[in-house]
Amino acid sequence: MTTKQTIPSDEDLTAFIDGELTAEEAARIEAMVKEDESAAERLELLARASLPFKQAFAPLLAEAPREKLQAMLAAIPVQESAKSSPAPVFASRRRFLGALAASLVAGIAIDRAVIGIGARFSAKDENSEWRAVVADYVSLYTPESLAGPVPGRDDQAAQLAGLDEKLGLSLSPEAISLPGVDFKRALLLQYDGKALAQIAYLDPETGPMALCIVKSDKGPKASDLERRKGMNVVYWSNATHAFMLIGQAAADRMTAIAEGVRGRVT
Structure with a gap:
């Protein structure tokens, strides 16, 4: 059920993406994103707009098993839409970040189409x-x-x-x-x-x-x-x-x- 809480501000979501919140504040944002579709969509857009979310998940680079994460990357459907996915938007974002970490460890160049931007818009405009x-x-x-x-x-x-x-x-x-x-x-x-x-x-x-x-x-x-x-x-x-x-x-x-x-x- 969608909560009635106020959607977190852009500053709070950006700080969450960049790993700048306290553990308590981060837990509050994460819980809200899991329960509120609007908050999840806003977090998704901020991350997709190339804000520096990588730092917030830097531990994945050191801890994630290379083979397992490469398999996760390969399993992501290129043209799967957020609406058709049965998983919550935030969970999908976490899986994506894990796959991104795998690509960095393996030295793979991620094409923009993989993260869903090139598939939606024409690069000519x-x-x-x-x-x-x-x-x-x-x-x-x-x-x-x-x-x-x-x-x-x-x-x-x-x-x-x-x-x-x-x-x-x-x-x-x-x-x-x-x-x-x-x-x-x-x-x-x-x-x-x-x-x-x-x-x-x-x-x-x-x-x-x-x-x-x-x-x-x-x-x-x-x-x-x-x-x-x-x-x-x-x-x-x-x-x-x-x-x-x-x-x-x-x-x-x-x-x-x-x-x-x-x-x-x-």
Whole structure:
């Protein structure tokens, strides 16, 4: 049965993946992930987005029997979906990490298709791929995920400064402000080895909204609109970065908001 506990924050899940929690905190997160499908899906997405979860399971590299783990790797169906698997999502993740450890011990190069990314997206469209991963992640947000007071300007500036350092941008609270939508937090994630900024907002009318930025050398592209996971996505790029604004607001409102922020962040 799904628990009624609040889904752990991104910071808690990231710390869990990286092995930075105490034993008691880690046990709490693990129990919640086993019982709550939403928490399990969020943990899965954070790990799939190339966050440094390897350190959290470093003991597997030293303790896991090589032959047994190689057999586990060979037994994983390449195209098996999470929904069709009878095992819990978290259990599946633990089996995957064990297989990953085996591949590292044996010196095997793991193709991206084995971990389920290449099989889902076309490698020819890098920008489409990162938008799909972000949409999967943002679709897990609820208004409760972003509850709490709006950070003050100084706090917002401090959070944005951490993004600037990794992305080579100069973002201010004024530049990323959205009309009628509350800033909630700025997170630095990682996708495919590259820093990914996620600025999360809460629209009182339609719920969570996010402005996401990643470095890109694909060249400038005019803004366009698409639908992903039941949300509207406005995306564009310049010579150095790709941007996307995603939320459940109507398409015309999303486009208008995106055009405003586009002129300020580029």
